[in-house]
Amino acid sequence: DIQMTQSPSSLSASVGDRVTITCRASQGISNYLAWYQLKPGKVPKLLIYSASTLQSGVPSRFSGSGSGTDFTLTISSLQPEDVATYYCLKYNSGPLTFGGGTKVEIK
Amino acid sequence: EVQLVQSGAEVKKPGESLKISCEASGYKFTSYWIGWVRQMPGKGLEWMGVIYPGDSDTRYSPSFQGRVTISADKSISAAYLQWSSLKASDTAIYYCARLEGPIDAFDIWGQGTMVTVSS
Numbered sequence: 131d132i133q134m135t136q137s138p139s140s141l142s143a144s145v146g147d148r149v150t151i152t153c154r155a156s157q158g159i160s161n162y163l164a165w166y167q168l169k170p171g172k173v174p175k176l177l178i179y180s181a182s183t184l185q186s187g188v189p190s191r192f193s194g195s196g197s198g199t200d201f202t203l204t205i206s207s208l209q210p211e212d213v214a215t216y217y218c219l220k221y222n223s224g225p226l227t228f229g230g231g232t233k234v235e236i237k
Numbered sequence: 238e239v240q241l242v243q244s245g246a247e248v249k250k251p252g253e254s255l256k257i258s259c260e261a262s263g264y265k266f267t268s269y270w271i272g273w274v275r276q277m278p279g280k281g282l283e284w285m286g287v288i289y290p291g292d293s294d295t296r297y298s299p300s301f302q303g304r305v306t307i308s309a310d311k312s313i314s315a316a317y318l319q320w321s322s323l324k325a326s327d328t329a330i331y332y333c334a335r336l337e338g339p340i341d342a343f344d345i346w347g348q349g350t351m352v353t354v355s356s
Contacts, residue, residue, distance in 0.1 A: 174346040217282055223340060224296070225284055226272075227284065
C-alpha cells in the first residue's frame with residue numbers, strides 16, 4: 131500500500147505569515163491528492179482536490195501544488211480562523227490513505 | 238443545501254452492538270458513494286469503507302473488513318455503520334462523507350459521531 135508522509139506534524143506561525151505543509155507519497159499518485167481542514171466540533175472541509183484545484187467557497191489564500199510523489203498546501207497569509215489540523219488524502223487507488231495531519235496554531 | 242447529518246454520541250460497554258447513522262439531504266442519494274472514516278483519540282484519519290446506495294455495492298478497507306458492517310437504506314437516504322461486538326479500541330469519532338466514486342476524494346462530510354466504549 132502507498133504511504134503518505136505529512137510534515138511538519140505541527141507548526142506555530144504569526145497572523146499574516148506564509149505557511150507550507152508537505153505531503154509525500156511512497157509511490158507516484160499522479161495528481162490524485164486532496165487537502166482537508168478539520169476543526170474540533172466542526173464539519174471537516176475539503177480545501178483542494180486534484181492536487182491544485184480549489185474547492186468552491188474556499189478562500190483564495192489556500193493553494194495546492196505538486197504531482198507524482200511530492201505535494202504542498204500553502205496558506206499565503208495565515209488568519210486566526212485557519213487554526214485547525216490539515217490532512218492530505220491520496221485517492222489514486224485503494225485503499226484511500228490520509229497523511230498523519232498537521233496542527234496549525236497561531237504564535 | 239447538500240449535507241450529511243450523523244446520529245448523536247454513544248456510550249456503550251464492551252461486547253455491545255451499535256449502529257450509527259448518516260442522513261443525506263440536498264442531492265440524489267443513490268448517485269454518490271458514502272464512505273466512513275475513523276479518528277481515534279489524538280490520532281489521524283483512517284478510511285474504513287464505502288457503499289453505493291444505488292445498488293448497495295460495498296467495499297471495505299482490509300483493516301476493517303469483518304469488524305464493521307456498512308449498509309444503506311435508499312428509501313430514507315441514510316447510510317449506517319454497525320458493530321456486532323464493540324471493543325474499547327473502537328472508541329473514536331466516526332465521520333461519514335460523500336464521494337463521486339469508490340476511489341475518490343470526499344467532498345461533503347458529516348459532523349462526526351463520537352463513540353465511547355468503556356466498562
